[in-house]
Amino acid sequence: MKSTILGYPRIGPNRELKQALEAYWNARIDRTELDRVGARLRSRTWQRLAELGLEALPAAFSEYDHVLDAAVMLDAVPERYRAAVDPYFAMARGEDGLPPLRMTKWFDTNYHYIVPEIGPDTKFRLVSEKPLREVREARALGHRVRPVLVGPVTLLLLAEGIAPLERLDDAVEVYAELLAALRAEGVEWVQLDEPALVADRTPAELEAARRAYDRLSGTADRPRILVAGYFGALGDAMPVLAATGIEAIAVDLIRGGPIDPGAMRGKTLVAGVVSGRDVWRTDLDDALHRLQPYENVVVSTSCSLLHVPYDLERETDLDPALRARLAFAEQKVAEVVELADRLARGERGAPAPLPTAPAATSRDERRSPYPVRAAAQARLGLPALPVTTIGSFPQTGDLRAARAALTAGRMRQQEYDDRIAAEIEHVIRVQERLGLDVLVHGEPERNDMVQYFAEHLDGFATTRHGWVQSYGSRCTRPPILHGNVRRSAPITVQWATYAQSLTDKPVKGMLTGPVTIVAWSFVRRDLPLRAVVEQVADAVSGEVRDLADAGIGIIQVDEPALRELMPLRRDEQQEYLDWAVQAYRTATAGAGDATQIHTHLCYSDASDVAGAIDGLDADVTTIESARSGGRVLAALGDFERGLGPGVYDIHSPRVPGVDEVAERLAGVLRALPGLPADRVWVNPDCGLKTRTYEEVEPALANLVAAATRLRVRL
Ligand code: MET
Numbered sequence: 001m002k003s004t005i006l007g008y009p010r011i012g013p014n015r016e017l018k019q020a021l022e023a024y025w026n027a028r029i030d031r032t033e034l035d036r037v038g039a040r041l042r043s044r045t046w047q048r049l050a051e052l053g054l055e056a057l058p059a060a061f062s063e064y065d066h067v068l069d070a071a072v073m074l075d076a077v078p079e080r081y082r083a084a085v086d087p088y089f090a091m092a093r094g095e096d097g098l099p100p101l102r103m104t105k106w107f108d109t110n111y112h113y114i115v116p117e118i119g120p121d122t123k124f125r126l127v128s129e130k131p132l133r134e135v136r137e138a139r140a141l142g143h144r145v146r147p148v149l150v151g152p153v154t155l156l157l158l159a160e161g162i163a164p165l166e167r168l169d170d171a172v173e174v175y176a177e178l179l180a181a182l183r184a185e186g187v188e189w190v191q192l193d194e195p196a197l198v199a200d201r202t203p204a205e206l207e208a209a210r211r212a213y214d215r216l217s218g219t220a221d222r223p224r225i226l227v228a229g230y231f232g233a234l235g236d237a238m239p240v241l242a243a244t245g246i247e248a249i250a251v252d253l254i255r256g257g258p259i260d261p262g263a264m265r266g267k268t269l270v271a272g273v274v275s276g277r278d279v280w281r282t283d284l285d286d287a288l289h290r291l292q293p294y295e296n297v298v299v300s301t302s303c304s305l306l307h308v309p310y311d312l313e314r315e316t317d318l319d320p321a322l323r324a325r326l327a328f329a330e331q332k333v334a335e336v337v338e339l340a341d342r343l344a345r346g347e348r349g350a351p352a353p354l355p356t357a358p359a360a361t362s363r364d365e366r367r368s369p370y371p372v373r374a375a376a377q378a379r380l381g382l383p384a385l386p387v388t389t390i391g392s393f394p395q396t397g398d399l400r401a402a403r404a405a406l407t408a409g410r411m412r413q414q415e416y417d418d419r420i421a422a423e424i425e426h427v428i429r430v431q432e433r434l435g436l437d438v439l440v441h442g443e444p445e446r447n448d449m450v451q452y453f454a455e456h457l458d459g460f461a462t463t464r465h466g467w468v469q470s471y472g473s474r475c476t477r478p479p480i481l482h483g484n485v486r487r488s489a490p491i492t493v494q495w496a497t498y499a500q501s502l503t504d505k506p507v508k509g510m511l512t513g514p515v516t517i518v519a520w521s522f523v524r525r526d527l528p529l530r531a532v533v534e535q536v537a538d539a540v541s542g543e544v545r546d547l548a549d550a551g552i553g554i555i556q557v558d559e560p561a562l563r564e565l566m567p568l569r570r571d572e573q574q575e576y577l578d579w580a581v582q583a584y585r586t587a588t589a590g591a592g593d594a595t596q597i598h599t600h601l602c603y604s605d606a607s608d609v610a611g612a613i614d615g616l617d618a619d620v621t622t623i624e625s626a627r628s629g630g631r632v633l634a635a636l637g638d639f640e641r642g643l644g645p646g647v648y649d650i651h652s653p654r655v656p657g658v659d660e661v662a663e664r665l666a667g668v669l670r671a672l673p674g675l676p677a678d679r680v681w682v683n684p685d686c687g688l689k690t691r692t693y694e695e696v697e698p699a700l701a702n703l704v705a706a707a708t709r710l711r712v713r714l
């Protein structure tokens with residue numbers, strides 16, 4: 001092989017898989033038809049990759065998630081799912097009365113995987129024919145493909161229910177069995193993805209990895225093995241892998257930097273020089289130059305192309321100057337092929353000049369210490385246990401239809417604005433009727449909390465078809481941050497002041513924080529991330545000032561992605577957290593002491609960012625907590641400022657009862673004995689935009705009732 005990629009988007013250029021999945025879940029098509037759609041997508045992908053001239057084709061399809069596929073392949077299906085109508089999708093999404101497995105982010109991407117549940121007694125056996133089926137399917141179409149699977153070390157490290165690698169040896173036996181079966185099928189290469197090896201690993205974990213790959217490579221009865229370690233440098237795992245009998249290692253030369261050529265010990269280097277994590281064209285001369293030190297090289301992408309959209313050709317509305325700088329999945333494959341050709345011709349390339357990093361600006365805009373602010377904010381006159389929501393209210397079909405009509409030119413702006421105004425009024429009246437204390441306008445004007453700001457700031461572009469899988473059938477269209485970010489006019493002030501004009505209760509102004517805006521966009525590479533985040537922070541800061549000047553007394557600046565951008569290696573994390581926190585403080589510094597700043601984070605696993613959450617210095621922090629009980633509170637420790645651990649799990653259609661909410665609240669109060677009750681907030685885990693009014697109204701009524709009950713007791 002000379003050229004390959006580590007994986008390709010699976011959702012379909014027109015999101016065919018999404019439509020088929022949703023049709024299957026709604027019983028509009030059957031399993032056979034769903035599988036047929038999958039087969040068509042695989043066939044189209046292989047054909048396209050071959051047409052583009054790629055030599056070694058991966059078979060990296062999944063109907064929902066590749067981690068779930070690997071777990072199912074080992075028969076790691078918890079007992080409670082076995083009787084489900086469709087155990088695979090029951091694990092992924094739940095079935096009547098049967099909640100799904102947990103879902104969480106795949107390393108530092110915005111792709112979410114299903115967390116396998118593996119116990120001490122889980123009996124592993126090879127049950128899935130998936131890789132074999134796909135190999136046969138490809139052969140019938142005239143392609144030889146390389147099955148791509150999550151490797152055993154990563155699978156076990158990501159699983160829940162056991163000490164991480166306790167069951168590794170058992171799992172490896174099943175992988176060995178699969179490799180033998182693939183060999184019998186005539187498969188030449190298999191790819192085992194081990195991104196967990198680019199994070200810090202203990203000596204015991206590295207030793208376990210060595211054992212696993214010694215075992216897998218130790219038999220003759222197998223295809224050649226490519227182990228892929230992407231999203232960073234393999235570091236200490238490199239010599240471990242290199243000492244085993246595997247034939248090739250895929251290295252992320254973009255995010256991991258160059259490696260010592262000697263470290264490969266004669267193995268094939270699958271050199272990731274075309275980025276799979278962004279949408280920028282590769283400087284081919286520079287990439288060629290970086291390939292020079294190595295022998296025995298296969299040109300590749302840095303990771304799977306799963307994280308980028310399909311095809312730039314379809315983005316006909318983009319500014320041509322910007323378009324010339326971009327590459328989506330198809331274009332990146334073409335780059336890989338061209339690089340492999342030029343390398344084979346002996347071309348040497350030339351290094352690109354290093355981007356000059358602007359000096360980090362140190363800012364010391366600060367608000368007064370919290371006690372001073374808290375005194376100034378007493379003017380808000382809030383009760384003990386104030387009840388609020390996180391921002392969005394249900395996005396009804398009608399609302400979405402109006403937005404689609406506006407975009408398609410079928411609705412005039414004025415008509416659309418009237419529609420939004422009516423929606424805001426509705427949302428305000430609902431909250432007043434239910435008795436909430438701090439209201440929101442409901443965010444009906446926003447398709448997405450990042451895209452909306454990207455559409456209103458200079459320096460961003462948005463795409464029409466640039467869909468990227470987030471999880472299962474869910475896709476997002478990340479904006480492209482390509483230039484200097486500036487705010488040329490207020491963005492949210494008009495709707496915020498309109499909402500406030502409708503009621504005497506305080507209405508929160510709603511903004512997305514700088515880290516989250518950057519985390520959920522494709523970001524320019526010619527500036528350090530830190531500098532980009534600082535630019536966005538300045539833009540947000542202008543908006544905060546304008547909202548405060550317009551008389552908005554409470555402003556929420558959401559940072560749900562604070563943890564997502566955190567480097568995988570521990571020794572780089574603190575530096576990141578320092579500047580991320582600084583950016584947040586820059587963004588919110590313009591609010592006077594009397595303006596209450598809220599922030600919102602939505603993950604319950606706060607332990608490694610607890611210090612940073614405290615550092616944001618928001619007056620009120622709302623955070624996901626309903627499913628995880630006291631874990632968040634334990635991680636946050638003594639908290640002096642306002643805190644609203646979620647007491648309503650919005651990820652489920654279930655309406656929590658008053659007793660249940662009251663019990664959770666009582667638990668919160670017990671866990672925070674030092675916090676005065678007017679600093680304990682009552683709120684859902686996250687925004688309500690994916691729920692319906694039938695669920696949300698009774699649930700919020702129960703939040704209010706529970707808060708009222710506890711206030712009496714206080
Ligand atoms: C993913 S966090 C979402 C926060 C946002 N304000 C909302 O309620 O939708």
Ligand SMILES: [Zn+2]
Pocket residue numbers: 390560600601602685686687
């Ligand atoms: Zn949230």
